[in-house]
Amino acid sequence: MGRMEYFLEIFFGGLTRGSIYALIALGYTMVYGIIQLINFAHGEIYMIGAFTALIVAGVLGSLGMPGYAILLLTLPIAVIYASAYGFTVEKIAYKPLRSAPRLSPLISAIGMSIFLQNYILLAQTADFLPFPNLLPYFDLPDFVGGILTSSEVTIVITAALVMAGLTSFIKFTRMGKAMRATAQNQRMAMLVGVNVDQVISLTFIIGSALAAIGGVLIASHIGQINFYIGFIAGIKAFTAAVLGGIGSVPGAMLGGLVLGWTESFATGYVSSDYEDVFAFALLVLILIFRPAGILGKADSQKV
Amino acid sequence: MLKLIDVDAGYGPIPVLHAVNMEVGKGEIITLIGANGAGKTTTLMAVCGMVAPRKGDILLEGISICGIPANRLVELGISQVPEGRLIFPDLTVAENLDMGAFLRKDREGIHQDIEYVFDLFPILADRRHQPGGTLSGGEQQMLAISRAIMARPRLLLLDEPSLGLAPMIIRQIFDIIVKINRESGTTIFLVEQNANQALKIAHRGYVMENGVITLTDTAANLLDNEDVKKAYLGI
């Protein structure tokens, strides 16, 4: 097998993984951007999205629905549920802490994460469950067939579309503008007429929706889930968000990809023993030279 | 237009305002003067819904606005130049102004108003693509005023607009306040340390000490008042 081909395989493998990271990272970055909170429960939302999808797909499957119909119904329901969870978590665990010391919501988030994990553990199961492949299968042209699978193509394309959508939403809509203003100064945003509570809720809803999409995509691709998948994915996605510059939406995307590639290439050309070591070492290196992440802005506070 | 009736307010356990009564007529410029920490800012915060009064009531055109969140009050036509300016630091000057018009839908009008404030403060036009956070103190103050104007308010609350401005600009700003008041009939509620100038442009004035209104009269009378002269005018 050619070196080039191997390189491409590794490259696309990293791209797929990176796209997933990016989708989850967006949730972290948006929430962080707006309320400066590292939402440790975000990984759990991703997991809940995947679980809901599994349940819905299971029910629909038992009704004998065709594959594409299952996907078309499952994805929106998973997204709705994940958003509802994100929304509720914010209302319960973070909103009462708006004026609390900065680290308090962080601890509340950690507690929430433990809670949600065990909720799924108790209400469903600790076991790994097979996840049906919901992604459409299509034949790829021969020259890429050996390198890529159709689900990878689906993942990358979906992620790209979603991110493009989000970017334009933030850039061009009123709500996006309100989000940016809220992120910078909540009090002032209120004083120009932004409904800050609503904006924060919306941020959680969008972030959770993206995580659910990521959850459904990757669960279909990998074919299994359990209650703990959110934790590792969450840490990685958070790393990606910081790598790209936390608070920055394009940064999260770039960070996700860079992280995905780093891990992929580290495995491919060095050793997967130290895959994570490479990922974190890269993070440290990048932050040493760009203290605010790749696309993060050093803050323009004046003295 | 605006009426405060026996308002008590404060932060958490700390009481600041005690039975404050004030009235602002339509199209009027009134000014609230007082020493540092008297509670002037707190009064404005109570009016714009950022601090909930503990007792008493606040009426806007006869309707109680207590408990209405700040963002809804903007829709009702209250706009503010807050203490500390609160510029959006990473938005550019132009975007900051745009945010000022957040609730407005008339693109044309917004555009015109941006040109209008650039006319008022040409230096902002020069800095229009610079992030707000990097402006000098005075430039930020101009931006904050412009941003408040962008909302086309009926009632404009100004918290020490002359703070940190060059003398020439201060005069200019007071002129602009008068101009806004005259041209568009905007009611103006001005909080100032610079009592001298404030009283010169205001119709009426209130004096606040330790959260209590101790004196109210027409601006001209206050300028002549011996106590006021001693305490606030430095004469």
Add this chain to the structure above:
Amino acid sequence: MQGLKKSLLTAVWFMFLTFPIMVIRVNTIEKTIVWRWENLALVGISVFLLSYVWRFLMSRRERGNKQNAFATDDRAQAFRALIEDRRIRYSLIAAFAIFVGVFPFLFSMYQVNIMISALIYIMLGLGLNIVVGLAGLLDLGFVAFYAVGAYAYALLNLHFGLGFWAVLPMAAVLGAFVGILLGFPVLRLRGDYLAIVTLGFGEIIRLVLENWGTFTRGPSGISNIPRPDLFGLEFGLQGRIIYMYYVVLALVLFTIAVVTRLKYSRIGRAWMALREDEIACQAMGIDKTQTKLMAFSLGATWAAMAGVVFAAKTSFINPASFTFLESAMILSIVVLGGMGSTVGVILGALILILLPEYLRAFAEYRMIVFGAIMVLFMVFRPQGLIRDRRLKRRFHPAESSKGAEAVPTGEGMARGAGSHG
């Protein structure tokens, strides 16, 4: 009435929310579905009832925020008066000291054992409190230094037969050294960037321990690590545990003494100032990097010492003990207890470490209850259990009367201070 409607709505919302997860269980292979409708009713009813409790607590919290000016001040004042009465204070302290002193003889080995765990976490918490609470550096990889200490003892013992007391100071120095090594490149990062980098370091160290099998024995860990000895005396299991308890207790007391002194020293003040405003600090002549580095490596020193104790206590270590979750737990101790406050951290450690143990009665619901309690604690006590108070200094009237103005002594000026979070 209003409340009823709200509660009903909340109940309905949660029934919707938990519907798929609580009610449906699918088997995708055999395409079978189990419906558990009874769960839905359960959720509905319990949420309905809980929402009343929640609202009640919320309104109390609100009221507390708004109007505690006089009410709680009275209570607090009365309490403080009680505490400040010397006789009462000293007898309270003495009673507590005696209790702590005879603890191992009153309770079962299990109790003593978990108390040792709690004491270790008090050490860790106080160490992290220097970094997070005093210096304001969010460190999510604190466990790395803990691992360094534990492995230092395990390996030095394995290869060179060094004992607990020999390794303890060595590990402290090693911890400080590693702290400086890791801290140096990253301490110029701001706030949460520092958090993630330290998280990264924590993971890196764990992964190295896991993968570098020839040196660390990899994932299978190191067993048979001896407990501390006392002039070569042999005790039974019970004796060893009790001795361990006193060793750890002594270390905790030492830690408390050191941390308290640091807090009210020149260095401690610089840390706090740094936490509040870095730029102003620099303008006041404080070397930012050096001061941060001091906090970071001092925290690391304590973590490493706690690591040695930990290795001695469990007699077995492997990398699985040093995950990010552990760092998160230590951080929770600090925040939940009350940042910067020593008593707070002690309470935090006792609660967060002992709580899961006492929740064992809940069996499989243990961790879900634990998570919920963490959230509730933060929601209803956001500033932590104990709010850090700044030391007040009373000046003698004699000294002040020479001044240009009269200086009130104490009471009047102390009020209201500290009521800002």
Add this chain to the structure above:
Amino acid sequence: MAEAGPVLDVRNLTMDFGGLRAIDSVSLDIMPGEIVALIGPNGAGKTTFFNCVTGLYTPTSGEILLSARGQRKRLNGLKPNHITALGMARTFQNIRLFPHMTVLENVMIGRHCRTRSSIFGAIFRPPATRQEEAESIEISYGLLKEVGLTALVDETANNLPYGAQRRLEIARAMATEPALLLLDEPAAGMNPSETRELQALILRLREKHDLSILLIEHDMKLVMSLSDRVCVLEYGTQIAQSTPEEVSRDPRVIKAYLGEEADA
């Protein structure tokens, strides 16, 4: 003491932000005991000048020399804390106190660079450390007495009224034992009577501590009555430097800054 040379000697200081030249070749010296005011329209670069001199910004070019505490040093490239240790202290345009520390502690932070005790000192508290600490408290308390804040020593800084915060910032700066004090708009937000008190305070401090002062201020009354010399900036360039009277008559200054009917 170095003989009668300027305390601060700034030569051709230039500072660029990206494409923007905020300060353009400004030179300024301050003699011992002198009070110099830096005035100019908003955005002229006054605060930036402070930031360059105190090491928060690295100037694009130019020389900054400080003669204080018996030595003469080039400040370019030094870190802010180092510069403070050399004998220059400042206050900020937007007050930057340590909000949750007590008033006394705020001032004691200023003592940091004049004290030595280490971690070991802190832990073991040898007599030297104890004495140093006692001295710190005494000096800080003395300074609070000078600015009239002794009634509030145990209050946390964020609970102070605005004017008190300004004075506290000055006391904190004084605790570093500066030869040169930089004040950025100390009278902003004060009413005329408070401003008069401030003026007295500044003069008192100068007397008592052999202090030179560089001051940014928009309150012309204060500037005119306080300063020995005034330097005027506009768009980063220096347009005048002279006595207050001359400056207030200078047509360029009137046009750029004071406005036609300068009523000061």
Add this chain to the structure above:
Amino acid sequence: QAAEIIFGVPGAHSGDLASYGLPTVNAAKLVVEQYNAKGGLLGMKIKVVPQDEQCKPELATNAAFKLVSEKVTVALGHICSGATKAALPIYKDSKIVLMSPSATNPELTLSGDYPNFFRTIGRDDNQGKIGASFTMGKLGAKKIAVIHDKGDYGKGYAERAKEAVDGSGGKATTVLFEGVTPGAVDYTAIVQKIKQSGAEAVIFGGYHPEASKIVMTMRKRDMKIPFVSDDGVKDATFIKVAGEFAEGVYASGPEDYSGNPLYHQANEAHKKAFNADPGVFYPQAYSAALALLNAIEKAGSTDYDKIVKALRTEYVETPVGKIRFDERGDAEGVGFDMYQVVKGEFVLVK
């Protein structure tokens, strides 16, 4: 004497490894229920006391102390070898028998330090050798990729397998020896690396979640080389999760028990009681519970020495076969066979 027999079940019941620990609790409950339904043991009711330790050594010592202080009679568990090692001295000092369904670390029995330790699962070292020789011999692979999950169990197995391959005198070589991160989002990169290495077979040490992910990724990329693994993989869940992709996978496991009616009976009991398929280590746990209670019954007493003696002498019928324990505590008769997934079931490779 207590009027109850306390049956301790320490293990990971929450956290990332809960899926390995919870089946043991279920097994214990079912077996004990059986006994209690028959009127208990030695005239006493049996009570199951689960203690969660998340597979963490320090929590394991807490759990052990807790059980000791609750006067536990025998304990079934500690799932991970690390936690078991940390807790064992406590049971030993308190003279309590501990039987693990899943701790495979050789040291536990080979070191001779723990006369109170027993297990119903085989040791890593045996399995690794079996896996390697099967791959080199039966499958005739010359180039072998050895992958593990960096865990205690998986890495131990993989190292033994590698030793066996490298020591085969040139019959075969290890072309790749690497660990994957458990729980990682995907394993595409390592699979491509295996492909690139030109390996003719993969030996994997670890548990079924990673195994199924790797196998599925391989098969989806048309890599048809044999996949050989251990008894952490030889589990119904593996087939359930990997589905059609599981076909053809080899996994070693305790000597064939698919023909054992007790095995099927145990599975059925689980499905009936919990409405779900049993998880990993369920048969081992079920067997261990039977063995422990049987020993008490045969010993006619809850006395430590008598129980130990009974465990070493009395055979008992369990889902993993008819077993008793040797001097070191390993179950006799729990050797390893190689199985292959054929039509959705593990069948013995002859």
